[in-house]
Amino acid sequence: PRFHVMRLRRVDGSGPAALLEASGQRPGPAAAAAAAGGTSASAQRAFFSERQVRALQDHHAQQPSFVQISQSVESSTPVSPTGGAPATGRAIKEHSSPQQPGPDYVVQRLSNLGSEYVGAIGVGTVESCKSAGGNAPSSLASVRPGSKVADGGVTCSRSAQATLNVVLDTGSTNNWIASSNCKSGACAKEDRHRFDPNQSHTYTNYPGASMLHISFGTGSISGMQGIDTFSVAGHYVEGQVFGLISEVVGALWDQMAIEGILGLAFPSMSANGVKPFFDNIIEQKVLDKNQFSFYYSTNDNYANAAFWGGVDRRVFKGRRVWFPVTVPHYWATTLVKFSIGNETILSEATFGRTPKAVFDSGTTFFTAQGPVWDKVVEKLQRAKCDSLTRASHPDLTFTLKDVDGNLRHFVFTQEQYMVPDANQDCVMGFMKVELPPEHGPAMIFGELFLRYWFATFDRADGVPEHARVGIAEAKHGPEVVQALEELTGGAQATSKTQPEIAEAVPVPNMVGDWNANAVAV
Structure with missing residues (x-):
């Protein structure tokens, strides 16, 4: 079996130049090790940008209300995030926001959480040909392996019409791609990539030409639906339905170099019954294994990757333990119990319903809701980082x-769970998020969890x-950085195909051995 590795870059909202900086200024393993100070990754606090920490502090200082992101189909006007009638249609992603009152919307707080992981995907197809005389083709990106030779000795290669940096989000299903239909605003900036449907040989309009609008707490996205070929890590997925972004409103798109969203959740979350991206991968037998994985560094914006169709064991310890997805809407499993120190804060006995843990690559911190949030706030108070002890801030x-x-x-x-600011004041890495009653009670395990634990979906x-x-348990350090550069073909590459090595049975009593009942990262 073979798997495919996509380099992910963490952008923290410090401006469009952040992605270019991450692409072009990758420090070598020696520099990365020196920056880490030589301490083990498990003993380090995960680094978050000043903007992320400020957003977290602002969130703690406000009382969030339950809100809802909704999507309306064939509507001519986006729903106002500040009032008016609620949008109709399926709720896409439930989050909370202190900026939006009422139960009529769901908010995806990307603009306030402050960072996202982006990877390069291709959209659409173009052909470039050269004759036997040697005339060179035009510049190509993401060329499909294997060219075809036409009559007269003309060789043609197919490539993506556009390559864009998109968020890989396990907490949503629909796909949005920045397009040439956008004439103004952040999606029209010169330093952003855009897909041009008029230049793609495989693009078709979606039947009925539905217009989608999604309203956020701090903005909105609008665009028509279309159908085209997506390419990820050298593999092509045909007939994918997606939204062509024609208008974006809000600080998110100005502050972060995001050119689209690739939803990786389940069909039950998909708008209009559209087949999700990964379900097309499954149907078209694109990968040897129907799985993808994420590796996030604790403190390195460059050493992050998505694995498609398999894994490389150099980025995690021991062996993986598998948890069933209990309700396939979110990537959620049963949360038997959540404890702070010796006190149980959430369980079926305390709440009357079975809690869930939601694994979400599009959320930055842990989340809690209702009385669980209140208890977390009470017990994990803000303090100087150097004053924290296990007695004052027990293990979770x-x-x-x-x-x-x-x-x-x-x-x-x-x-690991207390987040430092520039003054070395530490705040808990939790936000208040209310999921819909049918999917709760639940706690979201976001980026903060995934930096310490390698996850395969x-x-x-x-x-x-x-x-x-x-x-x-995720591995960290210069050896992993080196491995990721080898896997992706170098510091500047975006993806590469690799043979998969069989997963070994762990040696008893080794670090990361899952025969132990309790494992501390």
Whole structure:
């Protein structure tokens, strides 16, 4: 079996130049190790940008209300984020926001959370040909392996019409791509890539030419739906339905070099019953294995990757343990218990319903809701980082149930869940998020969790009810940085295909051995 590795870059909202800087100024392994100070990754606090920390502090200082992002189909006017009638249609992603009152919207707080991981994908197709006389073709990007030779000795190659940097989001399903239909605003900036449907040989309009509008707490996206070929890590996915962004409103698109969103959640979340991207991958048998994985560094904007169709064992310890997706809407599994120190804060006994843990690559921190949030605020108070102790800020334990019914404990110390600002004041890495009642109570395990734990999202045979999530302790350090550069073909490359090595059974008592009942990162 072979797998494919996509370089991900973490952008923190410091401006469009942040992505270019991340692409062009990758420090070598020696410099990365020196910057880490020689300490083990498990003992380090995860680095978050000043903007992220400020957003987290602002969130703690306000009382959020339940809000809802909705999408309306064939509507001529985006729903106002400040009032008016609620949009109709399926809710896409539920989040909370202190800026939006009422139960009529759902808010995706990308602009306030302050960072996203972006990877390059191709959209559309163009052909470039040269004759036997040697006339060179035009410049290509993401060329499909294997050219065809036409009559008369003309060789033609197919490539993507545009290559864009998109967010890979396991917490949503629909796809949005910046397009040439955008004539003003952030999506029309000269330093942004845009897909031009008029230049793609494979583009077709979506039947009925539906216009979509999505309203956020701090902005909106609008665009028509279309159909074309997507290419990811050298593989092509044909007939993908997506939204062509024609208008964006809000600070998110100005401040972050994002050119689209690739949704990786389940069909039940898809608007209008459109087949999601990964379901097309499954149907078209694109990958050897129907799975993708994320590796996030604790403090390196460059050392991040998405694995498609398999994994490389150099980026995690021990072996993965698998957890069933209990309700295939979000990537969610049963949260048996959440404890702070020795006190149980959330369980089925305390709430009357089975809690869930939602793995979401599009959320930055942990989340809590209702009385759980209140208890977290009470117990994990802001303090100087150097004054924190296990007594003042106890370990957090998240207990999950694996596919064999065994309980697995994920332990986070205050060094990991408390987030420092520039003055070395530490605040808890939690935000208040209210998920819909049918999907709660739930806690979201966002980027903060995924930086310490490598996660594989496995669709198995494609049946949503058979999906599972594999978790293993992530490795960090210069060896992993070097491995990722090898896997992606160098510091500046975006993806590369690799043979997969079989997953080994761990040696008992080794670090990361899952025979232990409690594992601390």
